[in-house]
Amino acid sequence: MTTAELVHVYGPRGACLELFGRREGEVVISGPAGTGKSRACLEKLHGVALANPGMRGLIVRKTAASLTSSALVTWKRDVIPEAVEAKGVWFYGGSAEEPAQFRYDNGSVVSIGGMDRASKVLSTEFDMVYVQEATELSEEDWLTLTTRVRNGVVSFQQIIADCNPSHATHWLKQRCDRGSAVLLQSVHSDNPRLYDDSESLTRYGREYMLRLEALSGVLRERLLEGRWSSAAGVIWEGWDASQHLVDPFVIPVDWPRYWSVDWGFTNAFVCQMWAEDPDGRLFLYREFYKTQLTVDQHAALILRVVAPGGEWVEPKPRVVVADHDPEAQVVFRRETGLACVDARKDVAAGIQAVARRLVVAGDGKPRLFVMRGARVGKDTGLEERHLPTSTVEEIPGYVWDEKRPEQPVKDSDHGCDALRYVVMHREQTRGARLRWFDS
Ligand SMILES: Nc1ncnc2c1ncn2[C@@H]1O[C@H](COP(=O)(O)OP(=O)(O)OP(=O)(O)O)[C@@H](O)[C@H]1O
Ligand SMILES: [Mg+2]
DSSP, X not given: XXXXXXXXXXXXXXXXXXXXXXXXXXXXXXXXXXXXXXXXXXXXXXXXXXXXXXXXXXXXXXXXXXXXXXXXXXXXXXXXXXXXXXXXXXXXXXXXXXXXXXXXXXXXXXXXXXXXXXXXXXXXXXXXXXXXXXXXXXXXXXXXXXXXXXXXXXXXXXXXXXXXXXXXXXXXXXXXXXXXXXXXXXXXXXXXTTBOTTXXXXXXXXXHHHHHHTOOHHHHHHHTSOOOOOOTTBSOTTOOHXXXXXXXXXXXXXXXXXXXXXXXXXXXXXXXXXXXXXXXOEEEEEEEEESSOOHHHHHHHHHHHHSGGGOOOSOOOSEEEEOSOHHHHHHHHHHHSOXXXXXXXXXXXXXXXXXXXXXXXXXXXXXXXXXXXXXXXXXXXXXXXXXXXXXXXXXXXXXXXTTSTTOBOSSSOHHHHHHHHHHHHXXXXXXXXXXXXXX
16 A cells, blocks of 8 residues: 655745744734735644644634635645645534634644624634734724633644735734734745745746736835835825724615716726715715726626616615716616716815715714625736725725825726715705705
8 A cells, every 4th residue: 555645845934934933922924915924824823733733723804705715715725735635634614603614633623714703703712813914903803812812722822913014003013013913024035936046036926026016106115015104195094994894784775875986997997885874874885896897797797786687676776976978877877777967076075075974973983984895796807906996995095196286196096986976965965955954
C-alpha cells in the first residue's frame, strides 16, 4: 500500500511572516490591496488548529454574506485543500444552535459567521478569532469579540484581524495607536504572487499593480500606498458608518417608497430604493449599482426583484427621480411602467441637504440611513478595478474639486448624485407642504 503525501506550501514574508510570531491579544495587519493579509491570517488560524487539538477558532466578518465571497474562497482554495483531501478537515453546515464550521480530526473546530448574526456565532468561546476587513466592524463589535476569546486550549488567546487602511481617525487605528492592539503594516512585496524572490514584479503582479496605479484620490492612498488617510476635502464629513449603516429590517408597507436613478453605461448605473418613515427619515433599503448594461436590461433586473412573475411584491415608488436623459427615461417607463421626474441638480444645495440629514438630531438619530447589504449583486468589473461598488463605498472618496468652487470631483460619484436627487426631492416636497401649512 502506498500513502500519498500531501504537502501544503506557503511561504510568508515581511509583515505576513511577522504575524505568525505575534502572541499579543489583538494583532491587526493592515496594508494596501492584495499584499497577502487575509491569506496570512487564515494560514495562522489553520496552523494553530492543526497544532492544538481541541482548539476553537472563528473566521468572522461584519456580514456573513460578504465572508462567503472573500475569505472563504482563499480558505478553501489556498489554505485547507490538502487537509480536506487527506480527510483531516471537513465542513459541517451548522444547525439551529451551531454556526457553520470546519471540523478537524484532532477535535479542533473553526467556525464561520458574520457579526450580523452575532448571537449564534458568539454562543461559544474561542482561542483565536480572525476578523476579516476589521474596519467594517464597530468598536462595540470588536469589544464583544474580545470577551469571547478565552477558550484556554491554546497557550495564547488572540484576535487577529486584517484590513485595508481607512480614514486616519478610524477607531481601529486609534486602538493601535493607543497600544491596545499591535499594528503590522504589510506591503505589496510581501506577496510572492505579485513579486518573485528577486523582488521583481511577476506577470500577474504587473497587471494587478497597473489596476491600482489607475486609482486616484483617497482610494489610491489607501489601496496602493497603504496609508490611513482621510481624503482632503471630504464632502460629507458627517458620514459615519457606525451611525448611518443599519441592519436590515422589515419595512412597514405603509412607508412610502422613492426611487432615485443616475443613468450610466461605462460609469455605474445607479437605482436606489428608499423608504421614508413617519418622521421623514429616509432608509436606503435596496440599490442596483452596475456598469455595462442597457436601460432595458437594468429594468429587467429590477423587475425580477420588485415584481417577480409580474406581481409587485412591495409598494410601487411614489416617485422615481432621475437624471435628465429623456431617452433613458422613456425606455425605463416603457419597461417598468414607471414615469421619471427630472432630478433637481443644484449641486451645492443638494450636498448641503444631505449633510443636514446626516447630522444626529435631538432624538439621537440622523435622518438618513443605509441598510447593510442593500446592494443587489456586485459589479465584479468595478471590484477588480478597486472602484466603489455601492453608494456607501463612494462617500469617503466624494471630495471637493480644488479647481472648481463648490463642485465635487467628478469621479465615482454616481451613487452620491442619486443620493442628492432623492434628498432634494424630499426637501422640496416637505418644504412645500410646510409652507402651505404656514400660510
Ligand atoms: N505567501 C504567499 N504565497 C503564495 N500566494 C500568496 C501568498 N500570500 C498571498 N497569496 C495569494 O495572493 C492572493 C491575494 O492574497 P490575499 O487575499 O491574502 O490579499 P489581501 O492583502 O488580503 O488582499 P485585500 O487587500 O484585497 O483584502 C491570494 O490568492 C493569496 O492566496
Ligand atoms: Mg483580504
